Amino acid sequence: MKLNVVTHNPGKVKEYQAEFADFGVEMVHVNREYDEVQTAYLEEVVDKGMKELYRDGLRDFMIDDSGLFVNALKGFPGVYSAYGQKTIGNQGILKLMEGVEDRTAVFKCCIGCMIGEERIIVTGTCPGYILFEERGDGGFGYDPIFTPDGERSFAEIPVEEKNAISHRGNATKLLIDELKSRGLI
Secondary structure (H helix, E strand, O other): OEEEEEOOOHHHHHHHHHHHHHHOOEEEEEOOOOOOOOOOOHHHHHHHHHHHHHHOOOOOEEEEEEEEEEHHHOOOEHHHHHHHHHHOHHHHHHHHOOOOOOOEEEEEEEEEEEEOOEEEEEEEEEEEEEOOOOOOOOOOOOHHHEEOOOOOOHHHOOHHHHHHHOHHHHHHHHHHHHHHHOOOO
């Protein structure tokens, strides 16, 4: 089976391909625009995006929306994570966190998948902490400033190990379980 992965980020496609490889699913990168509604909930962004892409004729696809929710920043950047990364980046988040004791945060990933008429939405999470500095050269986005275990940043963890614990990895596992239960893979 081929599954179109709608994203601007080829790093996401690689992570998904690693997770779906054992199920005979080929991931096809589709770099296509869709309206990402501004809301406080990842699930709402994904739901509206799926409806638009389906209405526009795309079939057998998945999209996701992820965010880093920092507790001390009242959930910021959250659903605005891509915008936050483009405008203030990791250094901007670290600046906002200067002098802040509560470093807790959670990464969330909401995946929407349409196969035929089957519509699935799942959300995975990964709790952790904001580091005091960027560390590592792997991954992308906020990976160098987020640690799931207080020791290594996501940017320091090999992709296979990261997939086993990350928000996207957890959401992918939920999606695979749902696809299996519906007999789609």
